[in-house]
Amino acid sequence: MLSTLDTDLRRTALSADEVLAIRRRRRWSMLAVVAALTVMVVWSIDVTVIEDTDWERMGSVASVLESAGRFMGVDWALFPDLVKPAIETFMIACLGTLLGVIICIPAAWFGAMNITPFKPLTYPLARLMMTLSRSIHEIVWALFFVAVVGLGAMAGIFALAVRSVGFIAKMSAEAIEDINPGPVEAIRAVGGNGFQVLRYAILPQVLPQILGVIVFEWEINIRRSAILGLVGAGGLGLVFFRQMNTFNFPGVTTVIIAILGIILVGEVVSYFARKAVI
Amino acid sequence: MPILEVRDLCARYTRSGPEILKDISFDVEADDFFAIIGPSGAGKSTLIRCINRLVAARSGSITFDGRSVTSLPARELRSLRRDIGMIFQEFNLIDRMSVMDNVLSGRLGYTGNLRTLFRAFPRTDVQRALEMLHRVGLEEHVDKRADELSGGQRQRVGIARALMQGPKLLLLDEPTSALDPKISREVMGLIKNMAQEFAVPCLCNIHDVNLAMEFCNKMIGLQDGVKMFDGPTAEMDQAKLDEIYAMEVL
Numbered sequence: 159m160l161s162t163l164d165t166d167l168r169r170t171a172l173s174a175d176e177v178l179a180i181r182r183r184r185r186w187s188m189l190a191v192v193a194a195l196t197v198m199v200v201w202s203i204d205v206t207v208i209e210d211t212d213w214e215r216m217g218s219v220a221s222v223l224e225s226a227g228r229f230m231g232v233d234w235a236l237f238p239d240l241v242k243p244a245i246e247t248f249m250i251a252c253l254g255t256l257l258g259v260i261i262c263i264p265a266a267w268f269g270a271m272n273i274t275p276f277k278p279l280t281y282p283l284a285r286l287m288m289t290l291s292r293s294i295h296e297i298v299w300a301l302f303f304v305a306v307v308g309l310g311a312m313a314g315i316f317a318l319a320v321r322s323v324g325f326i327a328k329m330s331a332e333a334i335e336d337i338n339p340g341p342v343e344a345i346r347a348v349g350g351n352g353f354q355v356l357r358y359a360i361l362p363q364v365l366p367q368i369l370g371v372i373v374f375e376w377e378i379n380i381r382r383s384a385i386l387g388l389v390g391a392g393g394l395g396l397v398f399f400r401q402m403n404t405f406n407f408p409g410v411t412t413v414i415i416a417i418l419g420i421i422l423v424g425e426v427v428s429y430f431a432r433k434a435v436i
Numbered sequence: 437m438p439i440l441e442v443r444d445l446c447a448r449y450t451r452s453g454p455e456i457l458k459d460i461s462f463d464v465e466a467d468d469f470f471a472i473i474g475p476s477g478a479g480k481s482t483l484i485r486c487i488n489r490l491v492a493a494r495s496g497s498i499t500f501d502g503r504s505v506t507s508l509p510a511r512e513l514r515s516l517r518r519d520i521g522m523i524f525q526e527f528n529l530i531d532r533m534s535v536m537d538n539v540l541s542g543r544l545g546y547t548g549n550l551r552t553l554f555r556a557f558p559r560t561d562v563q564r565a566l567e568m569l570h571r572v573g574l575e576e577h578v579d580k581r582a583d584e585l586s587g588g589q590r591q592r593v594g595i596a597r598a599l600m601q602g603p604k605l606l607l608l609d610e611p612t613s614a615l616d617p618k619i620s621r622e623v624m625g626l627i628k629n630m631a632q633e634f635a636v637p638c639l640c641n642i643h644d645v646n647l648a649m650e651f652c653n654k655m656i657g658l659q660d661g662v663k664m665f666d667g668p669t670a671e672m673d674q675a676k677l678d679e680i681y682a683m684e685v686l
Contacts, residue, residue: 340528347488348601349518349545354552358541362532 232415233401233408240397240416247393248420250311250383254318255376258326261319265327266368270334273360284327292324296382300391311392318379318386329371333364369435377428384417394420438463439605439637440487445496447482456482458661459496464605468637469628471648471669474658475681480641483658484607487639488520489513501604518545521598521636523627525610527590529597531583535574538582538593539565542600561600568596572626588619595627599634606631608640612647620644624651645677 172180216222268274269284299321303313341359350358387395394417401409440463447457456479464470472480485491487498489505498505501519508516521542529538543561544552551557557565569575572592577585582593591611598606611627612620628651631638642648648655649669657665657672657680664680665672 340524340526341530343490344522344524344528344530344597345541345544347490347517347520347522347607348542348597349514349516350541351514351549353549354544354547357552358530358533358544362530365532 228407229411231408231411233406233412236397236401236406236409236412240394240413243387243392243394243397244416244420246311247383247387247395247417248380250314250318250386250391250393251376251379251424254315254383255322255372255379257315257319258322258375258379259372261323262327262330265323266330266334269327269331271331272335272337272339273356284331288324288328288331290324291320291322291327294321296321296386297389300386300389304390309390309392314383314386314391314393317391318382321382322375322379326368326371326375330364330368333367334360337363366435370432373428373431373435377424380424381421384420439466439501440464440639441497441499442487443497443499445483445486445498446494447479447486447491448494449491456661457486457493460656460658460661460663461496462656462663462666464637464639466635466637468639468654469631469652470637470639471652471655472639472641472658473643473645473648473655473680474664476643477660478658479661480643480658481609484609484639484641487605487607488517488522514545518601519604520607521601521603521605522607523591523594523598523609523611525613527587527594527614529582529590529593531581533582534578535569535580535582535585535593536562536565536578539568539596539600542597545601565596565600568599569593571599571630572596587615588623591615591623592626595623595630599630599636603636606636606638606640608638608642610641610643613643620647621650 265284265287267284268280269288271277271281274281274284296317299317300313303316303320307313307316337360341363342355345355345359383393383395385395385398387393387397388399390396394413398410398413398417401407401413442463443461445457445460446455448455460483462470472483474480482491486493487500487505489508493506496506500516503512503516505516530541533541537555540555540557540561543557543564547557547561566575566578569578572595574585574589574592574596577589582590585593591614594611606627608627612623615623624647627638630636640648640652642652649672652669654667655665655669655672656663657676659680659682665676
């Protein structure tokens with residue numbers, strides 16, 4: 159802003175009045191922008207904070223602190239009840255990732271420009287699958303599958319599988335597009351068919367990279383499966399939801415600790431697994 | 437009767453693109469070590485890839501072992517490729533697989549999809565692979581990964597893979613260009629010995645004229661897609677070479 163002003167002044171010989179007029183105009187437009195932003199912020203605060211908050215229930219600062227304080231402490235009695243949901247969360251993440259990988263096989267095959275079987279149809283189809291998978295949140299996928307297959311872990315598995323396709327298939331397809339074409343030529347030259355080219359010339363080149371991506375997605379899926387229970391799709395999230403509904407706040411803290419625990423386990427396993435394959 | 441007959445071969449990569457090969461004709465006999473020489477960009481690689489149809493010819497005919505290469509449907513094309521071994525400038529090995537797997541991949545044309553999936557080759561193939569590796573002097577490296585080998589060793593794996601096919605013709609695409617001069621001569625010698633022993637004719641792209649003169653009995657010279665010379669190696673002389681490589685000086 160300042161630099162354009164300087165060049166304006168330098169370009170022509172201006173009188174003091176003209177310079178002041180230009181500067182005044184700039185000042186007013188700046189003020190208008192700031193005023194517009196201020197109005198928008200104030201309006202947003204009014205709608206979301208002032209009107210939407212139950213001020214009477216919140217009470218004084220002391221009572222807010224007291225409410226937060228209810229979460230302090232751990233409900234040790236809950237621990238035995240967490241073992242099964244924790245294992246379930248873990249299993250949902252594993253099976254969801256596995257199913258996702260299976261769906262990824264056609265998605266990556268169709269979505270890699272150099273091996274897609276019928277470019278005008280299969281390539282856009284695969285890209286659509288990947289985009290759809292990633293642009294819908296896992297909670298929304300879970301709500302959809304809860305509606306389709308009912309409450310329980312199966313809905314969670316489907317939600318994670320579908321949500322995982324986008325990333326795994328995209329990274330795999332890109333790895334396939336970047337291969338060295340020499341071995342492909344060699345396997346075709348010995349009389350190999352399409353499947354043999356895939357198995358011998360393409361798969362060995364991309365497998366380590368794809369395994370790394372799968373492990374990474376699995377780690378993310380542990381995080382995701384921990385909250386899927388909020389919408390009834392099984393695992394720790396369901397326990398979390400129940401503690402919340404029964405106002406057992408130390409219980410909520412307990413579940414959060416459990417979630418942190420399994421995520422930590424996932425991260426450690428993922429770190430070593432990825433180091434091993436790459 | 438020649439094993440390979442090429443007549444009036446023309447090739448281009450795109451419909452409107454430049455003509456890479458212009459009316460090339462030549463014959464390869466059953467006991468030939470046949471060289472294709474010429475400067476880079478002359479069309480040597482394209483020509484050799486037309487023989488096993490890694491590149492489709494635009495017009496002309498190629499007859500290999502009594503079969504017309506240019507008109508085969510996919511399945512028969514694969515069985516034709518089984519009979520033609522190919523050795524590449526950059527070796528084109530599968531780096532992450534073992535030397536043994538690379539040599540066995542020469543049998544893929546004879547192997548079903550289920551066996552391919554599990555890399556379960558029959559015992560006879562494994563025995564044959566061991567014998568081939570012994571012949572190219574890599575018996576110590578059977579279980580090493582292909583990317584652990586040196587350039588010369590990698591090309592020996594390429595030779596073993598091509599011979600695993602039991603080919604009736606070997607296509608060599610600049611087999612020594614990625615190697616140093618000493619190793620180049622060794623590798624050419626090995627190819628020539630193996631070809632003689634298995635009675636396989638060779639068609640070899642090569643830009644090193646000295647190597648071509650030393651190892652090949654016939655040659656054609658290409659310049660910008662046009663055949664400039666066709667005859668026994670003995671008839672090639674400096675004047676003709678100068679003509680073929682004239683473009684490269686510019």
